[in-house]
Amino acid sequence: MAWRPHGRARVSARDPRAFGICDRCNFQYNLQSLTWQFEWQGAQLQNRRILVCPICLDVPQENLRSIVLPPDPVPVLNPRPPRVPGEAGPTPPPPTAASLLLITNGGTSHLLIDDDDDRLIVVP
Numbered sequence: 658m659a660w661r662p663h664g665r666a667r668v669s670a671r672d673p674r675a676f677g678i679c680d681r682c683n684f685q686y687n688l689q690s691l692t693w694q695f696e697w698q699g700a701q702l703q704n705r706r707i708l709v710c711p712i713c714l715d716v717p718q719e720n721l722r723s724i725v726l727p728p729d730p731v732p733v734l735n736p737r738p739p740r741v742p743g744e745a746g747p748t749p750p751p752p753t754a755a756s757l758l759l760i761t762n763g764g765t766s767h768l769l770i771d772d773d774d775d776r777l778i779v780v781p
């Protein structure tokens with residue numbers, strides 16, 4: 658009777674099992690003890706299609722998992738955020754028929770015509 662090396666596989670004459678080679682360490686195991694290696698790809702686990710022994714089986718790396726952000730909150734109607742001094746500045750008056758929009762390098766201003774003196778007033 659010929660014997661051959663069987664590595665880490667268990668051999669039984671009454672309960673024969675197939676042999677298999679680990680794809681990482683190349684040791685011989687019973688095929689039923691080899692498992693598929695999974696890895697995170699996107700938001701789900703993906704089978705890498707390699708059979709590995711229990712020693713070589715890796716835990717899927719969480720850093721490869723995509724972060725699924727929740728949806729943005731529903732905006733509120735007529736929001737009133739707190740005013741921060743110096744952030745946005747005073748609100749310019751609404752343009753009227755007698756005002757002109759002045760655009761300069763420093764920003765935009767309104768030119769208002771004073772009805773009493775017929776002078777031009779610059780409102781930032």
Ligand SMILES: [Zn+2]
Pocket residue numbers: 679680681682683684709710711712713
């Ligand atoms: Zn292995």
